[in-house]
């Protein structure tokens with residue numbers, strides 16, 4: 001019998017057993033992550049997943065723990081970054097969970113915030129078909145962030161709720177709802193890939209870097225944690241924009257992030273917090289995954305910043321290729 005980790009109030013009744021199980025595992029992970037090297041070789045490489053990513057001990061431990069804990073919670077289908085195919089948990093379950101059990105695993109061994117990303121949707125009779133649908137079917141999505149404190153940020157389709165883990169009591173305590181602040185001057189992108197980006201993405205970042213002297217007429221700051229959960233949480237707290245575009249590197253045509261268990265859950269959450277999430281041009285939640293581990297370019301954050309990136313994609317090529325061009329015509 002699992003302990004009660006999250007209050008029933010505010011959580012739709014059919015989803016509460018699932019949320020409680022996710023919170024139970026997250027509590028254990030938070031404890032292990034908080035102990036770092038004292039909890040064992042959590043960052044040890046133990047193979048690679050279907051996408052060719054290095055698989056760390058904690059990736060697999062987290063995946064096993066979530067899959068096991070979801071037994072008896074009404075979940076039929078389980079799609080995980082760490083498993084090639086969809087797993088059937090309970091033939092009578094009416095729900096399906098997509099999960100990135102451990103996000104930001106390159107940061108495990110350096111004591112930087114990492115997380116878990118999840119979504120819940122109704123189960124169809126066939127596992128893969130359940131997940132190869134657009135994001136309009138999501139009933140809930142969210143993330144756990146294992147940072148200086150552990151938090152759960154979740155939407156059930158009616159705004160965004162935040163819970164903080166009380167480590168002493170082992171319970172998630174609800175705090176203020178989250179809305180993305182409208183004013184922000186921070187962007188997050190892995191700038192080491194600059195030479196591989198398309199011209200609209202380069203033009204957008206060039207104009208941010210040009211600061212007060214450039215077409216935007218103001219200074220920006222930059223962040224890159226390499227944990228999607230940590231970037232999302234920062235944007236939830238103080239706004240800004242995140243970009244992981246497609247680029248010219250082999251295998252990166254659609255960027256790096258996976259649609260089913262990374263981008264769609266984050267997009268649902270961001271929209272519910274008043275922000276926007278696109279592929280650079282189109283809403284992430286309208287994208288239909290071509291396969292379980294399909295990638296998509298991802299741009300999200302404060303709504304007007306995300307809109308601006310779309311505008312850059314609509315500009316004629318000579319305009320985005322020129323350093324600044326006439327882009328001063330649409331200053332920030």
Ligand SMILES: O=P(O)(O)OC[C@H]1O[C@](O)(COP(=O)(O)O)[C@@H](O)[C@@H]1O
Nearest residue numbers: 100102103104105106190226227228
């Ligand atoms: O190393 P890069 O190319 O900057 O990629 C960083 C991105 O990769 C990820 O770590 C992928 O997540 P996983 O750790 O779950 O594979 C994102 O969290 C992050 O945004």
Ligand SMILES: [Mg+2]
Nearest residue numbers: 100103104262
């Ligand atoms: Mg991830």
Ligand SMILES: [Mg+2]
Nearest residue numbers: 081100102103
């Ligand atoms: Mg992961």
